[in-house]
Amino acid sequence: MAIPGYSYEFEHRHLLSIEDLSRLDIEHILDLSEEFAEATRAGHRPEPHLKNMTVINLFFENSTRTMSSFEIAAKRLGADVVSMPVAASSVKKGETLIDTAMTLNAMAPDAIVIRHSASGGVKLLSRKVDCAVINAGDGTHQHPTQGLLDTLTIRRAKGRIEGLKVTICGDILHSRVARSTTMALHLLGAEVTLCGPATLMPSGTDTWGAIRAISDFNEAIEGADVVMMLRLQLERMNGAYLPSQREYFRNFGLTAERLEHAAPDATVMHPGPMNRGVEIESAIADGERSVITEQVEMGVAVREAVLKLLSGRRR
Amino acid sequence: MKTLIKNARLACPASGLDESGSLFLEDGIIAAIGDVSEQADETVDAGGLIAAPGLIDLRVKTGEPGAEQKETLATASRAAVAGGVTSMVVMPDTDPVIDDVALVQFIANRGRETAKTRIYPAGALTKGLKGEAMAEIAMMSGSGAVFFTNGDLPVENASVLRRTMGYAASCKAIVSSRPNEHSLGVNGVMNAGAQAARMGLSGLPREAEWIGLGRDLLLAEATGCTLLVDQVSTGRSMEMIREARRRGVRLHVSVAAHHLFFNELDVGDYLTYCKVNPPFRREEDRQALIDALVAGEIDAVVSAHDPQPPEEKRLPFGEAAFGAAGLETALSALLALVQDERIGLLDALRPVTASPADIIGVPQGRLAVGAPADIILFDPNKPWLCEREDLRSRSLNSPFDGRRMVGRVNRTIIAGETVFER
Numbered sequence: 001m002a003i004p005g006y007s008y009e010f011e012h013r014h015l016l017s018i019e020d021l022s023r024l025d026i027e028h029i030l031d032l033s034e035e036f037a038e039a040t041r042a043g044h045r046p047e048p049h050l051k052n053m054t055v056i057n058l059f060f061e062n063s064t065r066t067m068s069s070f071e072i073a074a075k076r077l078g079a080d081v082v083s084m085p086v087a088a089s090s091v092k093k094g095e096t097l098i099d100t101a102m103t104l105n106a107m108a109p110d111a112i113v114i115r116h117s118a119s120g121g122v123k124l125l126s127r128k129v130d131c132a133v134i135n136a137g138d139g140t141h142q143h144p145t146q147g148l149l150d151t152l153t154i155r156r157a158k159g160r161i162e163g164l165k166v167t168i169c170g171d172i173l174h175s176r177v178a179r180s181t182t183m184a185l186h187l188l189g190a191e192v193t194l195c196g197p198a199t200l201m202p203s204g205t206d207t208w209g210a211i212r213a214i215s216d217f218n219e220a221i222e223g224a225d226v227v228m229m230l231r232l233q234l235e236r237m238n239g240a241y242l243p244s245q246r247e248y249f250r251n252f253g254l255t256a257e258r259l260e261h262a263a264p265d266a267t268v269m270h271p272g273p274m275n276r277g278v279e280i281e282s283a284i285a286d287g288e289r290s291v292i293t294e295q296v297e298m299g300v301a302v303r304e305a306v307l308k309l310l311s312g313r314r315r
Numbered sequence: 316m317k318t319l320i321k322n323a324r325l326a327c328p329a330s331g332l333d334e335s336g337s338l339f340l341e342d343g344i345i346a347a348i349g350d351v352s353e354q355a356d357e358t359v360d361a362g363g364l365i366a367a368p369g370l371i372d373l374r375v376k377t378g379e380p381g382a383e384q385k386e387t388l389a390t391a392s393r394a395a396v397a398g399g400v401t402s403m404v405v406m407p408d409t410d411p412v413i414d415d416v417a418l419v420q421f422i423a424n425r426g427r428e429t430a431k432t433r434i435y436p437a438g439a440l441t442k443g444l445k446g447e448a449m450a451e452i453a454m455m456s457g458s459g460a461v462f463f464t465n466g467d468l469p470v471e472n473a474s475v476l477r478r479t480m481g482y483a484a485s486c487k488a489i490v491s492s493r494p495n496e497h498s499l500g501v502n503g504v505m506n507a508g509a510q511a512a513r514m515g516l517s518g519l520p521r522e523a524e525w526i527g528l529g530r531d532l533l534l535a536e537a538t539g540c541t542l543l544v545d546q547v548s549t550g551r552s553m554e555m556i557r558e559a560r561r562r563g564v565r566l567h568v569s570v571a572a573h574h575l576f577f578n579e580l581d582v583g584d585y586l587t588y589c590k591v592n593p594p595f596r597r598e599e600d601r602q603a604l605i606d607a608l609v610a611g612e613i614d615a616v617v618s619a620h621d622p623q624p625p626e627e628k629r630l631p632f633g634e635a636a637f638g639a640a641g642l643e644t645a646l647s648a649l650l651a652l653v654q655d656e657r658i659g660l661l662d663a664l665r666p667v668t669a670s671p672a673d674i675i676g677v678p679q680g681r682l683a684v685g686a687p688a689d690i691i692l693f694d695p696n697k698p699w700l701c702e703r704e705d706l707r708s709r710s711l712n713s714p715f716d717g718r719r720m721v722g723r724v725n726r727t728i729i730a731g732e733t734v735f736e737r
Contacts, residue, residue, distance in 0.1 A: 098629055118631030119515035120585030139633065141515030176515060204509020 013313045014126050014133040015306055017142040018183040026184055029305050030152050037152075037301035040076075048078025049308045053110035057083040058100070059136070060116045065272060066136050066145075069296070070113045073303035079110070079311065097121065098128055105129040111311040114138075132310035140174050146271055147180030149302040151188060153295045154226055157267045162189035165263070167220045169195040169252055170230025170279055171241075172213070173202045177271045178230060182208045195220035196230075196252065199241040217252050224262040228269040229254050229279045245278055254280045259289070267291055316356055316731055317341045323361035323692065325349075327368065328665035329681035338366055340688040343730035348682055359733075361692050364725055367664055368680045369401025369689035370646060371671040373569060374545065374617035376638070378709075379425065381410025386622035386709045388422075391642060392430035394708035396735035398643035399724040400618070401689040402672075402679060403432050407439040408466030414439035414450040419458045431734045433689070435461045435675060440479055440490060446470040449479040453486040461675040462543055464491035467592065467637075471497060473530060480540035489567075489674070490535075491543035494528035494552065495593070504633050506579040506594040514585070516632060519594050521549045528552050532559040532566070541565040543674065546619060548574050548593035550603025553612060567674050568612065570604050570666075571619035572645035573714055575652065577601070581714070587628045587635035588703075589714045591619070608666065609658050614674060616666040618645040622710030640708045644715045650695050650722030660695065688731040697723040 010028055012020060021029075039046055055074040059067050067083055074081045086100075097116070104112060111132040114122045119139030126133035137143040155161055166185055172178045172194050182192045186209025194205050194213040205213045214220050221227060237245050259266060268280075268290045276282045285292060321337040325348065332348075339347035339355065347353065372395070378385035388405065395403055405422060407413035413422060419436045426434025438460030442448045452463055463483060469492050470476040476492075483490045500519040505511050507518020528544065532555060535542035547553065547570055556568055577595040589595060607613050621638030628635050649663045672680025679687040703716040727735035 097631065116631070118633050120633075121631040123585060124629075124631055139515045139631075173512070179513070179515065202509075202512030203507075204512050207509050207513055 010309050013310065013315070014135075015144050015310060016123050016126060016133065016135045018144050018147045018180045018187070021187070023187045026148065026151065026187055029148055029302065029309065030155060032305040032308065033148070033152050033298065033301040034156070036304040037298060040301065046076055046304065050074060050077040050079035050110070050311050053079045053311050055079045055081050055307065055311065056104055056109045056112045057081065058104065058112055058114045059083070059085045060114070060121070061137070063115055063137070065296070066115065069299045070136060070303050073300050074307055077304055077307060079307070097125060101125040101128040105131070111307060130315040132313045134306055134310060137176055140176050141179065143176040143180045145299070145302050145306060146177050147184040148306070149295060149298040150177075150181045150228065150269065150271070151184045152298045152302060153269065153291050154185070154267065156294070156298070157291055158225060161185060164190045164225045165193070165223055166190050166226040166228065167193045167195060167224040168228045168230065169217055169220060169254070171200040171232050171236060172196045172205065172230070173200045174233070174236075175230050179208055181228070182210050186210070193220050193224070197242060197248070200236070217258065218261060221258055221262050224266055226267045226269060227254060227259065227262055228271075230271065231273060231275060232279050234275070234278075249278060252279065254284055256281060256284060259284060269295060271295065317354070318728075318731055319351060319353070319355035319358045320361055320366055320690065320692070321351075321358060323364060323366035325682055326365050326660055326664060327682035328661045329669035330683065331661065332682060333661055338682065338690060340690070340728070340731040343688050345682060345684055345686050345688050348684060359726070364692045364694050365660070366682070366690055366692050368668040368682060369691050369727060369729065370399050370667040371402040371677070371680050372400045372618050372620070372642065372645065372667070373404045373543075373615045373671050373674065374406065374571070375403040375620045375642065376406045376408070376622065378622065379409065380421070385624055387429070388425050388434055389429040390709040391620065391622070392432040392434070394640070394642040394706060395432045396727040396729070397707050397724065398618075399646045399691040399693060399727055400642055401432050401691070401727060401729050402435065402677065404435045404437050404461055404675065406466055407437050407464065408444055412439050412444050413437070414442050414444070416451065416454045416458045419455045419460045423459050432729060433679075435459065435677075437461060437491065438463045440465045441470060441475065444468060446472055446475060449475070449482055452483050452488050456486055456488050462489035462491050464545065467493065469493055469495050469497065469527060473534065476531075477534050477538060480534050481538040484538050484540040489541045489543050491545045492531045493545040493593070494524050494531050494547070496523045496526040499523035499526065504590060505582050506596050508579065508597070510579050510582070514582075519592065521551065521596065524549055524552055524593060525555065528555055532556070532564055535559075535566060536562060536564045539565070541567070543567045543569065545569055546571050546574070546593055546617070547604065548596050549600045553603055553607045556612070567614040569615040569617050570608065570613050571641070572616050572648040573619065573639055573641060574601065574604055575608065575616070576648045577714060585632040586714070587630065587632055588639065588712050588716060590632060590635050590637055591621075591639050591714070592637040605652060605657055608652070609662065611662065611665070613666050615671040616645065616649060618642045620708070622708055623712045624710050628712050638712065640706065640710055640713045642708060643706050644701060644713060644720065646693070646724065647720040647722050648715075651720065653695060654721045688728060690728040691724050692726040693722060693724045695722045697721065699723050
């Protein structure tokens, strides 16, 4: 995407939040990701850009999918990968988090991928290390690689982002995916509608770039080019935030009938893991409009791109 | 011991005095004011600095007893005198809780023996601060507890609070309550709103303060108790307080100095030094609090000093402790408003001198012949950079870290003795 007369450099040392990125940064990552994705589809191994580099996966929260995705991405690029699932119980919170960072830092890795249950936890850690830090999800704050992979998946399905109507439905309040994806799509010119019950809808979503936040799913889905359903934690449905699973499905579940109201070629997405029958009908999740497995595929490509860009960067 | 402070700009909110002159201190008392010609053992040339009464801070937490690693009365007083604070009221939420006569006396004695400042204990409103059984308010009052508070955890049960307020009223004791409906925002860590949502943090909603305040004001009205509303943080709370005053409710209002300086955006990139409770609110709230201060509706500006060691603050924002060290920065936070010409010097000093003195019934806080010689000399225009490493508190959790401040104390005198000099 070279523009004559302009030079572009991806200047960040960490990937902590979509908020830190410009439109050019995002497009740069997406273009690079797409190259990796196409290479993989064509059966090519990428260049070992990360040969002799060490990538540490430090997951303070359980996650099989994201951790595997990062691990595969790093290995494809030739890195030595150390994955450390740190169960919440074995690491006491507190100073230990910073101590862990300083200990790992002393081992001189080239990148650390971190997931932590506290919002801002990854940022805190990033201040204490000399290498690149990639946020793999911090509390209810950000999950930037998910935002990027969602954007890439949409761009591939639709050929563009600009002007698309995207509806994201579910537990917006507790979703770091909603924050990252909304911000990324907004930067690239999509019109994002957020939808969910009032109890799970935070204030100020306009500052994320959403054009509206509403609780009527039928209205939210009208004419949407993309419908993204979010996972609803089952413990939210015990009466505290929602009365019941069936009432949620009635109002906010994605059914074939509801999907009729979206654009005729609407794309269906879900960051996974899905609660089939809670937020999405199985037939839709597995149907021809669904790009849910392609999201997983693009996840690896985006992580390859991010690791290639950042690994080896130092303070 | 006779001390002459000459060539000072005397500033006393109690009398409205604001003119050049001298102070003559003898045996711990202010013996003469104005044009003084008596012989002194020591003469201090103030060089045009302001000479004002020492600050009286109605809300200080130390870790003594029980958490001396955070702060002791002695270490807090070291920070206090550097900030111009000469009298401190210390909170009862220690370990053990200050809920009986012996403990009130213990604090008073430790203060006399170890602290540079005057120390006044506040007593617990309920036994163990559990919010269930009222503490011995009358006896603690008799031993020197200046008011009664449940600390950071307001009494949840309205019936207990009503009875305790009624009882306190009969003892002519003041009840201090931090207005908060705890069930709103149990996991909250910063002001509820767009900024908290964007950062993925749980909110402490302003409604929680209003609901708690409404209850406290109504019960004060019903019982005739004198209420000290502890640390108002929103503009709408001031509207509720105005309404209560119109109804004749006996009340005093305090605001933490940091709420006059910061808003929710100062939390920035998860800065845990800016994690306080009540939290920094919206800019419109900060402006409304300043307006209330200018209008003379704030009776006390407090430091809300709450020392927390690094292991409590070097954590993800949600897990870090609440609290800010504030003894050394409260005066400068006020002087910033003077510098900006939002408020006159005397009006800024009143809620840290004469007004809190009157609330707790002590003779200092004024430049008056016969009053205790607790005097500070300060330069209201002195610029300085606040760096936490330079602060004197045992814990250095200051939200002012890295801020450019204006106005600094050069000398602090308590009972005629210089206890701090820069």
